[in-house]
Amino acid sequence: MPDVTETPLPGVGVRHEFTTSSGERLAVLSYRSGRREVVVYDRDDPDAAVTVLHLSRDDTRTLADLLGATQVSEALTAVQQQLEGLAIDWIMLPARSRFADATIAEGEFRTRTGASIVAVVRDETTIAAPGPDHRFQAGDVVVAVGTSQGLAQLNELLVG
Amino acid sequence: MTIVAAASGDAALLFIEIGAVALALSLLARLAHRLGITAIPFYLLAGLAVGQGGVAPLDVSEDFISLTAEIGVLLLLLTLGLEYTGEELRYGLRTGIGPGLADAVFNFTPGFVAGLLLGWGTTAALLLGGVCWISSSGVASKVLTDLDRLGNRETPTVLNLLVIEDLAMAAYLPVVAAVVAGRGLGATTATVVLAVVVVVLILFVALRWGAQLSGMLAGGSDEALLLAVFGLTLLVAGLAQQVEVSAAIGAFLVGLALSGSVQARAGALVRPLRDLFAAIFFLFFSFQIDPGSLAGALVPATALVVVGIAGKLGSGWVAGRALGIGRRGRLRAGSALVARGEFSIVIASLGVATADGGDLAALAAAYVLLSAVAGPLLAKYAEAVPAVGLRRA
Numbered sequence A: 001m002p003d004v005t006e007t008p009l010p011g012v013g014v015r016h017e018f019t020t021s022s023g024e025r026l027a028v029l030s031y032r033s034g035r036r037e038v039v040v041y042d043r044d045d046p047d048a049a050v051t052v053l054h055l056s057r058d059d060t061r062t063l064a065d066l067l068g069a070t071q072v073s074e075a076l077t078a079v080q081q082q083l084e085g086l087a088i089d090w091i092m093l094p095a096r097s098r099f100a101d102a103t104i105a106e107g108e109f110r111t112r113t114g115a116s117i118v119a120v121v122r123d124e125t126t127i128a129a130p131g132p133d134h135r136f137q138a139g140d141v142v143v144a145v146g147t148s149q150g151l152a153q154l155n156e157l158l159v160g
Numbered sequence B: 001m002t003i004v005a006a007a008s009g010d011a012a013l014l015f016i017e018i019g020a021v022a023l024a025l026s027l028l029a030r031l032a033h034r035l036g037i038t039a040i041p042f043y044l045l046a047g048l049a050v051g052q053g054g055v056a057p058l059d060v061s062e063d064f065i066s067l068t069a070e071i072g073v074l075l076l077l078l079t080l081g082l083e084y085t086g087e088e089l090r091y092g093l094r095t096g097i098g099p100g101l102a103d104a105v106f107n108f109t110p111g112f113v114a115g116l117l118l119g120w121g122t123t124a125a126l127l128l129g130g131v132c133w134i135s136s137s138g139v140a141s142k143v144l145t146d147l148d149r150l151g152n153r154e155t156p157t158v159l160n161l162l163v164i165e166d167l168a169m170a171a172y173l174p175v176v177a178a179v180v181a182g183r184g185l186g187a188t189t190a191t192v193v194l195a196v197v198v199v200v201l202i203l204f205v206a207l208r209w210g211a212q213l214s215g216m217l218a219g220g221s222d223e224a225l226l227l228a229v230f231g232l233t234l235l236v237a238g239l240a241q242q243v244e245v246s247a248a249i250g251a252f253l254v255g256l257a258l259s260g261s262v263q264a265r266a267g268a269l270v271r272p273l274r275d276l277f278a279a280i281f282f283l284f285f286s287f288q289i290d291p292g293s294l295a296g297a298l299v300p301a302t303a304l305v306v307v308g309i310a311g312k313l314g315s316g317w318v319a320g321r322a323l324g325i326g327r328r329g330r331l332r333a334g335s336a337l338v339a340r341g342e343f344s345i346v347i348a349s350l351g352v353a354t355a356d357g358g359d360l361a362a363l364a365a366a367y368v369l370l371s372a373v374a375g376p377l378l379a380k381y382a383e384a385v386p387a388v389g390l391r392r393a
Helices: A057-082 A109-113 A148-159 B002-008 B011-035 B040-050 B062-083 B086-117 B122-133 B137-146 B155-181 B184-218 B222-242 B247-257 B260-287 B291-322 B327-336 B342-350 B357-381
Strands: A005-009 A013-019 A025-031 A036-041 A049-055 A087-092 A116-122 A125-128 A141-146
Touching: A005 B086, A005 B155, A036 A057, A049 A057, A087 A148, A109 A116, A109 A148, A141 A148, B011 B040, B011 B260, B040 B260, B040 B342, B040 B357, B062 B222, B062 B247, B062 B260, B062 B342, B086 B122, B086 B155, B086 B184, B086 B291, B122 B155, B122 B291, B122 B342, B122 B357, B137 B155, B137 B327, B137 B357, B155 B184, B155 B247, B155 B291, B155 B327, B155 B342, B184 B222, B184 B247, B184 B260, B222 B247, B222 B260, B260 B342, B260 B357, B291 B327, B291 B357, B327 B357, B342 B357
Parallel strands: none
Antiparallel strands: A005 A013, A013 A025, A025 A036, A036 A049, A087 A141, A116 A125, A116 A141
């Protein structure tokens, strides 16, 4: 990973920039509104943006999917190979779930299924290693590790 | 309604006049948008046209308009405060003090000296210094957006300078307000000290308990939030005015105190209201100017704008160099700051009632007219002009 520099833009948002391995300088502007801009800098005048890509929230998600999809599946395959017999699953918590407003402790998921909840993705933030007091909300994406059987049971509990 | 009716004697006529003016302003705002510059110069010209000695003098109660205009100032400052988070202010202060000082020296001094050369009193000269000093953050952010320069590496220097200028205003406005109200050296000093203490106090409270305040306001509908923010702004502004600290700064600090989701929501809710009231403020400001004195102010204003352009290019140069920005980037940074606008008018309006107030208002209006048109043009072509001379930058 190259060094990513973060610069606050008062009243606008935040800019992250880095130099690619081929030597091009690239930045992502995150507006407070959620809009993003991808900026490529001029080689002659390193302060000036030559290419600016305006992305809405949806565009950002699409682009992130396109760029990130291969990496996620590669990483996932690697994890599964490393930990023989273990699997990872992403489970979306629907509003009708009986755990939509419960804490992790209340659900006793590990006792019941053997699977561990390792992260919760809420909107755009990831809560890594959530504690037993963590309270779910409808729409949370629960990331769990376990045997494929345990994960199926967990899926049943959370969604069913 | 009684105010309106009693003042004009005929509410129907008043509605027709205000309606016609508002429609005219809307056309001007569209024109300004098409030309890619701020609407402020057009509002000022419109104010001249409907003012005393203009082409179509309005017959409106001065009380009614001046109150509306005062609210316009409060809302301008409130939305400015809403722009920034506490963290951004702290970052701006950490990195921007040096460039901010250079900016003040380059731009305040010429105005102050020019005021003295014109034979004005010290108070009016102090105000003219302020008029020349503060860039228009509205124009700067519009220029940066329109020219797709928000991503440029020099842009944080521009935004940080704007933050510093706005914070400097928080100290400058109450101080000059005290000087304007001045009654002898002792009393003025006491008022200035009080003003600074109150500002520091409110700033501290705003940054320390802003989150709690925002939390209290967060519940409830948009309607409730709008009324709460509007009420709080007027209340704090009124209290600040009561102890002779400028009301505008009270409003600015209310804006700073709000944070998080309340900040974003309040900003979106107040902005349309601000646009309406601020337009009336600009109109009313030049409404009071005699067109003849504006013509007389054009020559000194042109000279000051030339110096002012050099001053802002200097500010951009110093601020950019501190962050390792190349020469072309430094020029772009400076050119984005050239336009003066809303705050120059706010500052000049403080002195309208003083001895040299009429001349100050005319000069400030001319200065804003010229620099607000020159600024965006300069920013656009700053790219092209120095490309030859600075290729190896």
